[in-house]
Amino acid sequence: MTAARALRAIDLYSGIGGWSLGLRLAGIEVVASYERWGPANETNFKNNHHLAQTVDIRRLSFADLPDGIDIVVGSPPCTQFSLSNRGGNGDLEEGLEDIITFLRVVDHLKPKVWAMENVPRVAPIITKELQNGGRLHRFSHLGVHTHILNMEEFGLPQRRRRCVAGNFDIDLLRDYGSRLGCSTLGEVVTALSQDTVCDPLYGLSIPKAQLVDHVPEVALNPEELRINRASKTAHPVYNAMPFPDRMERAVRTITATCTRVSRESIVIAPLEAPQSTRRLTIRERASLQGFPITFQFYGATYSQKLKMIGNAIPPAFTYLMGHVFRGTGAAALPPLSRHAEQLHAPDPPPVLTPPDRPGSQYPPNRSFRFAIQSLQLKSGVRFELRNRSVGGWTNWSVNFYFGTPKNIIALQMDEDLRIHLSKVLPSSLRRRVDALLAQVSTYIGEADIENMQRVWTHKGVGGTRPFMLLDELDRTGQRMVELLQSEPEIAGAVIDAAIAVRFGDERPVVGLAKLGRNAPIIAAGLFIGSSANTMLQACQAGAAGRSAKTLSC
Numbered sequence: 327m328t329a330a331r332a333l334r335a336i337d338l339y340s341g342i343g344g345w346s347l348g349l350r351l352a353g354i355e356v357v358a359s360y361e362r363w364g365p366a367n368e369t370n371f372k373n374n375h376h377l378a379q380t381v382d383i384r385r386l387s388f389a390d391l392p393d394g395i396d397i398v399v400g401s402p403p404c405t406q407f408s409l410s411n412r413g414g415n416g417d418l419e420e421g422l423e424d425i426i427t428f429l430r431v432v433d434h435l436k437p438k439v440w441a442m443e444n445v446p447r448v449a450p451i452i453t454k455e456l457q458n459g460g461r462l463h464r465f466s467h468l469g470v471h472t473h474i475l476n477m478e479e480f481g482l483p484q485r486r487r488r489c490v491a492g493n494f495d496i497d498l499l500r501d502y503g504s505r506l507g508c509s510t511l512g513e514v515v516t517a518l519s520q521d522t523v524c525d526p527l528y529g530l531s532i533p534k535a536q537l538v539d540h541v542p543e544v545a546l547n548p549e550e551l552r553i554n555r556a557s558k559t560a561h562p563v564y565n566a567m568p569f570p571d572r573m574e575r576a577v578r579t580i581t582a583t584c585t586r587v588s589r590e591s592i593v594i595a596p597l598e599a600p601q602s603t604r605r606l607t608i609r610e611r612a613s614l615q616g617f618p619i620t621f622q623f624y625g626a627t628y629s630q631k632l633k634m635i636g637n638a639i640p641p642a643f644t645y646l647m648g649h650v651f652r653g654t655g656a657a658a659l660p661p662l663s664r665h666a667e668q669l670h671a672p673d674p675p676p677v678l679t680p681p682d683r684p685g686s687q688y689p690p691n692r693s694f695r696f697a698i699q700s701l702q703l704k705s706g707v708r709f710e711l712r713n714r715s716v717g718g719w720t721n722w723s724v725n726f727y728f729g730t731p732k733n734i735i736a737l738q739m740d741e742d743l744r745i746h747l748s749k750v751l752p753s754s755l756r757r758r759v760d761a762l763l764a765q766v767s768t769y770i771g772e773a774d775i776e777n778m779q780r781v782w783t784h785k786g787v788g789g790t791r792p793f794m795l796l797d798e799l800d801r802t803g804q805r806m807v808e809l810l811q812s813e814p815e816i817a818g819a820v821i822d823a824a825i826a827v828r829f830g831d832e833r834p835v836v837g838l839a840k841l842g843r844n845a846p847i848i849a850a851g852l853f854i855g856s857s858a859n860t861m862l863q864a865c866q867a868g869a870a871g872r873s874a875k876t877l878s879c
């Protein structure tokens with residue numbers, strides 16, 4: 327009796343081979359993979375030992391594809407569909423082009439089974455385009471079903487949601503998922519910190535000294551912590567998220583970029599050193615993405631390695647897909663640890679790429695734009711301190727935005743507005759408001775506004791950091807809101823006056839009701855913003871005058 331031959335697969339848009347590895351461990355022969363990015367292909371080839379072709383798939387001729395293919399898998403690029411691309415306004419036509427290319431290959435090879443991964447946003451687009459007259463309608467005979475899957479439900483320590491489309495047995499896949507346990511960020515970080523590192527998913531062990539790309543970076547400095555915390559816990563538009571990231575649950579989506587201060591960056595306070603808040607190492611990100619600890623990333627730079635890992639499909643998930651393709655019953659599914667012996671680090675190892683360091687170069691026009699927390703409503707209504715650099719000169723001001731995310735309205739605040747608003751107040755309240763505003767004016771008058779940008783760009787010394795001014799505005803904001811909360815009707819009249827002064831007969835049609843419902847906060851912001859801007863303008867005009875005098879001397 328001849329042994330059944332292994333199923334044969336190809337991997338399109340294969341990146342570093344997340345599909346290829348999982349399928350290989352599931353006993354499927356990955357005959358070839360296709361990818362145009364050289365370093366990704368090198369990574370795939372060195373780890374998976376199969377033909378990884380560097381090609382533009384859009385130009386691939388059907389004649390160059392292998393025969394006898396049972397399975398087609400792949401992950402066409404998601405860039406155009408991703409919400410992080412131009413706020414979700416990527417070029418959908420361009421993105422569809424790669425999905426069409428993928429489906430054309432499926433249509434040509436007629437495999438028994440196929441699967442295509444992308445971001446969740448693609449699911450409704452595919453469904454719509456499959457309909458009569460749609461751009462994918464001609465592929466409807468391929469049995470296209472779309473599923474939104476969360477990797478966390480398949481044993482991964484990551485809450486990564488992805489659309490997986492295809493004609494595979496989704497019930498069997500879900501059956502596997504229901505039998506797998508949950509794993510957490512903390513388990514991965516702890517496992518990788520031991521002297522003998524036991525892979526949290528694959529069970530193999532290696533001495534810590536052999537763990538590559540696991541260099542914990544310098545802890546975030548106070549400024550980076552502040553920016554990180556603000557963007558996560560007090561974002562004026564997006565939902566609040568925990569900071570630092572919670573260790574006792576699966577991690578948020580591992581993305582393709584991660585600066586030291588961005589909202590999407592995952593920041594941890596490790597149990598063994600809770601004071602040293604830091605980003606994850608490349609190795610931690612790889613394990614959270616379901617790669618074995620022996621897998622090596624042949625990127626030339628730290629950011630190339632981040633990109634490879636963030637773009638990949640987790641092989642611990644594609645392993646399950648491989649078994650779905652083979653039809654392995656859930657009770658017979660071998661655990662990943664059964665394959666530990668097949669996992670060896672390729673030789674030679676990749677180049678070392680240490681993480682970037684704090685205080686790297688900031689441009690002279692480094693942007694500062696943070697909401698004053700006590701004066702902030704959700705959905706984008708906010709008073710913010712920001713800088714604007716024009717022609718080598720930076721101006722600081724407090725700005726007010728309201729309206730809707732699609733129709734953001736700015737209301738200019740200055741001395742003229744403050745005088746108008748002041749007239750709305752009865753004299754006893756006016757005295758108390760003026761006393762608080764005097765504190766803001768005094769603070770700004772004594773602050774070193776002239777050098778604030780220099781301090782912010784780490785280019786020199788100065789007496790005032792912008793966050794110090796932001797905190798002062800926040801403190802006064804709290805007191806002013808408390809004061810006006812006892813006079814909500816007067817606060818409402820202040821808002822009416824501001825709208826009348828700034829917009830006259832051209833009153834905005836959106837956002838006013840929300841201002842009215844939060845009148846004490848908005849009125850407080852209008853007073854503080856107008857006073858602060860008056861004083862900031864005076865300081866900046868003085869500084870500009872001094873600088874002009876120096877030039878003329």
Ligand SMILES: C[S@@+](CC[C@H](N)C(=O)[O-])C[C@H]1O[C@@H](n2cnc3c(N)ncnc32)[C@H](O)[C@@H]1O
Pocket residue numbers: 339340341342343344345360361362363366381382383384400401402403404634637638639640
């Ligand atoms: C989402 S990633 C695929 C990730 C892959 N599944 C993995 O596990 O690493 C999409 C990949 O498509 C590649 N790509 C984009 N356009 C391509 C094209 N026209 N031809 C070949 N590869 C392309 C990108 O370089 C990228 O690596």
